[in-house]
Amino acid sequence: MINTTISPTTRISRPSGVLVDIWCVFLRELRPMLRDPFQLLTSLVQPLIFMAIFGPLLAGVTGESLGETYQWFVPGVLVMSTLFSTTMTGSNLLYEIIMGSHERMMVAPVSRAALLLGRTLKEMVPLLSQAIVLCSIAAAFGFRPHLPGLLTGFAILSVLGMGLGALSYALGIASRHQDWLFWAVQQTLIFPLTLLSGLLLPLEGGPRWIETVSQANPLTYVVDALRELVNGSFGADTLQGAVAAVVVLALGLVVGIRAMRRSV
Amino acid sequence: MANPVISAQGLRKVFRSSRGKEVVAVDELTMEVEEGTLTAFLGPNGAGKSTSLRMLITLMPPTAGKAQVCGHSITDNPGLVRSSIGYVGQKNGVSPYQRVRDELHSQGLLYGLGREESRRRTDELTDALQLGEIAHRKAETLSGGQKRRVDIALGLMPRPKLLLLDEPSTGLDPQSRANLWEHILTMRNRYGTSLLLTTHYLDEADQFAERVMVVDRGRVIADDTASQLKDTFAGDRISLTVTNEMADKTSATMRRAAAVSGSTEPEPRRTELASGCTRLSVAVNHGEYLLARMIHDLHAEEVNVIAANIDQPTLDHVFLNLTGRSLREESHLSLNTTPAAEPASEGISR
Ligand SMILES: Nc1ncnc2c1ncn2[C@@H]1O[C@H](COP(=O)(O)OP(=O)(O)OP(=O)(O)O)[C@@H](O)[C@H]1O
Numbered sequence: 001m002i003n004t005t006i007s008p009t010t011r012i013s014r015p016s017g018v019l020v021d022i023w024c025v026f027l028r029e030l031r032p033m034l035r036d037p038f039q040l041l042t043s044l045v046q047p048l049i050f051m052a053i054f055g056p057l058l059a060g061v062t063g064e065s066l067g068e069t070y071q072w073f074v075p076g077v078l079v080m081s082t083l084f085s086t087t088m089t090g091s092n093l094l095y096e097i098i099m100g101s102h103e104r105m106m107v108a109p110v111s112r113a114a115l116l117l118g119r120t121l122k123e124m125v126p127l128l129s130q131a132i133v134l135c136s137i138a139a140a141f142g143f144r145p146h147l148p149g150l151l152t153g154f155a156i157l158s159v160l161g162m163g164l165g166a167l168s169y170a171l172g173i174a175s176r177h178q179d180w181l182f183w184a185v186q187q188t189l190i191f192p193l194t195l196l197s198g199l200l201l202p203l204e205g206g207p208r209w210i211e212t213v214s215q216a217n218p219l220t221y222v223v224d225a226l227r228e229l230v231n232g233s234f235g236a237d238t239l240q241g242a243v244a245a246v247v248v249l250a251l252g253l254v255v256g257i258r259a260m261r262r263s264v
Numbered sequence: 265m266a267n268p269v270i271s272a273q274g275l276r277k278v279f280r281s282s283r284g285k286e287v288v289a290v291d292e293l294t295m296e297v298e299e300g301t302l303t304a305f306l307g308p309n310g311a312g313k314s315t316s317l318r319m320l321i322t323l324m325p326p327t328a329g330k331a332q333v334c335g336h337s338i339t340d341n342p343g344l345v346r347s348s349i350g351y352v353g354q355k356n357g358v359s360p361y362q363r364v365r366d367e368l369h370s371q372g373l374l375y376g377l378g379r380e381e382s383r384r385r386t387d388e389l390t391d392a393l394q395l396g397e398i399a400h401r402k403a404e405t406l407s408g409g410q411k412r413r414v415d416i417a418l419g420l421m422p423r424p425k426l427l428l429l430d431e432p433s434t435g436l437d438p439q440s441r442a443n444l445w446e447h448i449l450t451m452r453n454r455y456g457t458s459l460l461l462t463t464h465y466l467d468e469a470d471q472f473a474e475r476v477m478v479v480d481r482g483r484v485i486a487d488d489t490a491s492q493l494k495d496t497f498a499g500d501r502i503s504l505t506v507t508n509e510m511a512d513k514t515s516a517t518m519r520r521a522a523a524v525s526g527s528t529e530p531e532p533r534r535t536e537l538a539s540g541c542t543r544l545s546v547a548v549n550h551g552e553y554l555l556a557r558m559i560h561d562l563h564a565e566e567v568n569v570i571a572a573n574i575d576q577p578t579l580d581h582v583f584l585n586l587t588g589r590s591l592r593e594e595s596h597l598s599l600n601t602t603p604a605a606e607p608a609s610e611g612i613s614r
């Protein structure tokens with residue numbers, strides 16, 4: 001049986017406002033996650049392993065309690081899981097470009113900026129839900145963050161995560177003609193970024209060049225800010241961390257929107 | 265043309281490979297598409313059909329030339345063009361990560377339909393293209409044809425003034441093709457939706473398109489109604505089977521009738537059949553009238569016609585005559601398997 005009802009109100013579409021566009025793109029990106037929230041759990045495994053192994057090891061080295069160690073270590077894990085998950089997100093876009101669905105989005109009457117901003121905004125959701133779960137688990141082992149500080153930290157983390165996400169989308173778009181490029185660049189960058197930021201190990205007392213390099217790494221400032229914030233103070237580190245995150249976001253949006261305009 | 269929905273002047277697209285070699289994908293495309301009509305682009309793989317469409321929908325800028333789509337310039341006002349059209353690309357429009365129903369609903373919202381209307385339209389298309397059973401599945405788990413149906417539903421979501429479809433029916437089973445066409449034609453008849461589509465199914469172009477543009481190597485080599493193209497570039501072929509003794513007489517009568525009809529090669533071809541019969545076939549115009557006439561004349565000459573047959577030309581013959589190549593060789597996708605498509609209609613003896 002062929003059924004051809006076509007509802008009578010013909011509505012010629014119009015270019016909708018950018019905010020509405022961003023919202024639509026955001027919801028579209030969010031839906032697969034809401035349909036299948038368990039996929040978020042898998043991305044928790046890695047940071048949990050770090051917490052389970054590095055926490056006691058560091059505690060053993062320093063002679064501090066696990067709770068005290070987590071006060072220093074959990075911010076590092078939060079930044080690391082943000083880095084790992086948001087920098088991978090461009091691969092989804094890359095796949096959609098290769099498969100063709102991105103082309104359809106590019107033909108829709110939606111601004112190119114909204115296509116990037118909606119996706120970027122979505123990065124906040126997995127990032128924050130992960131952070132909440134990780135902090136709750138750590139709290140069971142003695143992690144005692146200062147609550148307003150932690151919430152401020154989450155805000156900085158979100159800004160950083162969106163910036164990294166936007167950069168990852170730009171990388172995905174740039175790799176559309178040779179898809180191996182995406183993983184090559186992503187993998188090459190995340191390890192030095194992680195190790196040269198003092199996320200997992202303190203860098204004080206290391207060689208001079210490591211310190212110099214880490215000063216150019218925005219993650220260094222964000223992790224220092226988080227460490228300050230969970231201990232309840234809002235000082236120079238917080239400010240520097242916030243600035244670093246905003247710089248990453250600004251860079252990400254400029255590069256990302258430019259890339260999106262040329263993403264066919 | 266009073267109100268063309270597409271009007272293109274000298275569109276050209278040149279791709280440059282990394283080694284600096286140039287590929288002229290579309291060359292001097294000039295066309296006008298009248299509102300409310302269905303135009304089919306026909307041509308072998310690599311002819312430049314998709315590239316033409318992709319320029320018109322503002323996905324890629326032309327190297328030269330200009331075009332207005334729904335009254336807006338594709339280069340100066342791409343946003344307005346995009347909000348007046350719907351598009352089904354050659355690749356899959358549905359994201360592998362999304363569930364079918366979600367993707368349809370998102371598409372409605374992206375095109376500025378309200379939530380309610382988007383839901384209603386999703387339901388309609390789910391019905392029309394029989395997506396009910398797969399509506400809650402993730403697209404990556406669907407079969408090729410199922411995905412294609414979702415792609416089409418996505419393109420039809422906005423109910424636009426102009427719909428461009430790049431090989432919409434490739435990969436669909438006959439039932440789904442019928443549903444697709446039913447829906448497309450309803451949209452056109454009820455809302456005056458204009459359509460431009462590419463297809464490798466010659467029978468579709470033949471049956472549904474008011475206008476067929478044959479494209480080859482980036483150029484439009486013919487542009488007319490299907491029946492006019494067939495009249496111009498390929499004729500009907502009448503075959504009559506008679507006993508061997510009657511063959512000469514029959515041949516003369518057929519030649520005369522064919523010449524009267526304006527045939528350019530009125531000499532009948534003969535094939536002797538095993539059963540003591542001869543089959544004669546000749547190219548003619550307006551075969552259905554001429555066949556009646558021939559049989560009538562032969563009857564008067566006391567020739568007993570044992571079998572009669574008209575092969576009507578297909579667009580494949582048109583293409584063959586235009587380019588010396590068969591569309592069929594380039595694409596095994598065509599479902600058009602009427603016997604007329606086979607030149608081997610020369611008898612049972614083989
Ligand atoms: N992005 C591109 N870069 C380089 N060359 C391209 C690109 N897109 C298309 N081409 C070339 O342009 C020509 C026309 O391609 P197009 O996709 O328009 O053909 P088509 O008529 O749609 O063919 P098909 O029936 O296979 O879909 C081909 O030679 C193709 O290789």
Ligand SMILES: [Mg+2]
Nearest residue numbers: 313314354430
């Ligand atoms: Mg094509």
